[in-house]
Amino acid sequence: MFSNRYIFIYTAVMVAAVAVLLALASTLLRPMQQRNEETATMQELLKAAGKNVERDVAIDMYNRTVTAEWRVDRQGNIVAKYDNAGGDWKQVQGDAGIKRAFDCNLKAELEKAAAHEADASASDALFPVFVCNGGDTYIVPLQGKGLWGAIWGYIALGKDFNTVEGATFNHKGETPGLGAEIASEPFQRHFIGKKLFDENGNFTSITVQKGGADKYPGDVSHAVDAVSGGTITSNGVTAMLKDCLAYYVPFFKKMQSESVQASVEDTENNK
């Protein structure tokens, strides 16, 4: 028979050996896994910009599509800028400590912002913006809660910072066939052409309307059809859009007025 002493030593040795093995496997495979995760993020981002690409070309396509990455604060100032020089990202503005938009953790920034919800100037949250094709399209990441876990997405806005050019959503573990449908193409297609601001320039966001966009009390351009059977997930998408985009509103407004000014200057120059 085996003594207690033997059993204790046996388990200790076994656990130590397994721990070493697993630690080794994790460390060795980590770089490859990280690259896979990054590529998947790039694919989602590109899909929002209307480019559905395979995994193997995603990095290449990302570097060709996204020409700059910005970080903006809650007053709408661009605090840091990174420019893309053929896949080589160089910081051209801001503190060296500020990370690229691609590398920043949106969840952490949202938490920072939520801590100073009322006072925008006290918050040091910096939100990421992806500039595509030299300023034709701007992509903003989203992060929120579904029914079972996290949901996230990307929304691509046109030059007017109002019209949606594309949106992608993904989820951690929503119910397949119901809430999980937010990750499907038909749901996401509804967002194209929708508007974030009403005619008076007030931020209205986009509502995922239960029972169909027609039921939305306001203008239909601010609503999309909800996923049937996925009401809580749909509401999660609405809340995510509203909460995340609200922090960008000052930035959107600033950019809108700048582009108006620019066009005024253009017309004046043309005279």
Next chain:
Amino acid sequence: MSQENAKTAEASVPFWKEMFSSKNMKLLTRPFGADNPVTVQVLGICSALAVTAKLQPALVMAISVTVVTAFSNLIISLLRNTIPPRIRIIVQLVVIAALVIVVDQILKAVAYEVSKQLSVFVGLIITNCILMGRLEAFAMANKPWPSFLDGLGNGIGYGMILVILAFFREIIGSGTLLGYRVIPQSFYEAGYSNNGLFILPPMALILLGIIIWIQRSRNKDLIEKEK
């Protein structure tokens, strides 16, 4: 055959013939048919229903389970004389869990898309009854090589059923195989449409029932005697 005869036979035949003797080969091939872990022992049903909507994840799952059963059988068999009986289940579980985590990590590194589709089901290989069943019933009492073959056989036996299920579910449910369209567009234009029921797990259970039915009607030995 007496013990002594067996020993002389062992000495006279080359080791590779011994390794692939008909007795050992039976260990490998029995789980394909008469001793199939899914259709006869009715183990591993949960994952057989969950990952077989498409052929590719089913294939990856089949390979993963085969690797884990084969190597956990081998490792436990190598250790079998050192394992204290009182903690044997824990030791088995640790070996299985370690292997499954390694497989999961490798999948995340080299087959990211598939690992995302399989999601929790790779981790749940740990709780697949086939594994613990083979370790308890076979590896704890047999030499490493037969144990390895037994694990391999059971893994392949499980994988076979998965692939058969996934083949029919993908072709009828999605009209594709491994993601490639096999049902021509003209069929759809003529009014054919994919059967959505095949995408859902209940249809997998019905298909599995049909497979068991066919197998039992061909092999009467599998039918329980009426009392």
